[in-house]
Amino acid sequence: MTKKNNINNRAKKNDYENILNNTKGEPRTLGLRFLFRIIIILLLTIFLIWDFYRQYTEPLDRFKPLEHWERMEVYYSYWTTQTNYIVLVYFIWTLIQRYVLQKEINVIVLIGITTYITTTMFIFWIGVISAENSSNYTYLDWLSTIILHLCVPVLFIIVFSLYCGVDRIFYKNYSRKWLWKFILYPTIYLALILLRGELKLHYLPFDDLNLDGVSDDVKNALKWARYYPYNFLDYHNGNWLKFMAGCILVTASIFGFQYLYVTISNAKFYRNYYWNFIKKNNLKNN
Numbered sequence: 001m002t003k004k005n006n007i008n009n010r011a012k013k014n015d016y017e018n019i020l021n022n023t024k025g026e027p028r029t030l031g032l033r034f035l036f037r038i039i040i041i042l043l044l045t046i047f048l049i050w051d052f053y054r055q056y057t058e059p060l061d062r063f064k065p066l067e068h069w070e071r072m073e074v075y076y077s078y079w080t081t082q083t084n085y086i087v088l089v090y091f092i093w094t095l096i097q098r099y100v101l102q103k104e105i106n107v108i109v110l111i112g113i114t115t116y117i118t119t120t121m122f123i124f125w126i127g128v129i130s131a132e133n134s135s136n137y138t139y140l141d142w143l144s145t146i147i148l149h150l151c152v153p154v155l156f157i158i159v160f161s162l163y164c165g166v167d168r169i170f171y172k173n174y175s176r177k178w179l180w181k182f183i184l185y186p187t188i189y190l191a192l193i194l195l196r197g198e199l200k201l202h203y204l205p206f207d208d209l210n211l212d213g214v215s216d217d218v219k220n221a222l223k224w225a226r227y228y229p230y231n232f233l234d235y236h237n238g239n240w241l242k243f244m245a246g247c248i249l250v251t252a253s254i255f256g257f258q259y260l261y262v263t264i265s266n267a268k269f270y271r272n273y274y275w276n277f278i279k280k281n282n283l284k285n286n
Contacts, residue, residue, distance in 0.1 A: 052072075052075070062225050077229045083117050086116060104166060107169065108169070111160075114156055116185070116186075117157075121149055121150060127232070127246070165269040178258075233246065
């Protein structure tokens with residue numbers, strides 16, 4: 001009887017895997033999802049070009065004393081800027097992948113990028129905004145801030161919820177193969193930002209700037225903003241405790257959000273495939 005049950009279970013498993021395989025690799029039609037992706041790519045591209053132009057011509061007050069080239073160098077040193085560009089590149093690549101190459105979205109990569117952009121939103125709103133002199137923000141400054149740190153992250157989380165759950169992700173395998181790989185980019189980012197700060201402090205000292213007519217608030221902000229994109233990264237003047245606390249918080253966020261999104265993806269996988277298969281075929285565990 002046990003042997004017969006094992007054969008039946010194996011047959012059910014094979015049927016289940018066939019259902020999964022049959023849902024993959026199907027030809028993609030140019031429907032609403034395709035149009036949705038095109039609209040997102042166009043809007044995000046237009047916004048990033050506009051934001052680039054604003055930072056070049058009319059940046060925040062603390063960056064106005066800087067030369068134009070240095071404004072852009074500072075702009076692209078921000079984690080926020082980089083992760084928003086990563087999101088745009090991802091949208092373009094997945095559009096090609098699904099509708100030209102006829103391939104499925106890699107859920108693992110989706111989890112990694114969702115983790116990055118969620119960390120952007122989380123760290124900014126709980127910590128970075130408090131170090132910003134937001135009282136001097138114009139309406140356009142707030143518009144840019146909200147789109148970069150709220151609208152794009154929320155949009156990408158929605159996209160994740162739509163496309164995750166294609167495969168089951170085993171926590172042990174993910175931890176061994178991917179968890180540490182997604183910490184590589186933030187680690188390289190941190191190392192380069194610290195090196196950049198030291199080099200700029202050496203070759204571009206603060207006293208070389210022409211600060212005639214600049215308020216004390218702008219001067220104080222520029223003292224760290226010129227060299228480090230975020231205040232907590234400026235470990236000079238005894239700020240090691242703030243530096244370590246910030247790095248620990250970012251690291252914990254990247255690890256935590258990865259596990260959160262793996263859990264969400266698995267939950268959707270079971271709901272969309274496993275339970276639908278059981279209900280459809282009226283299967284019961286033996």
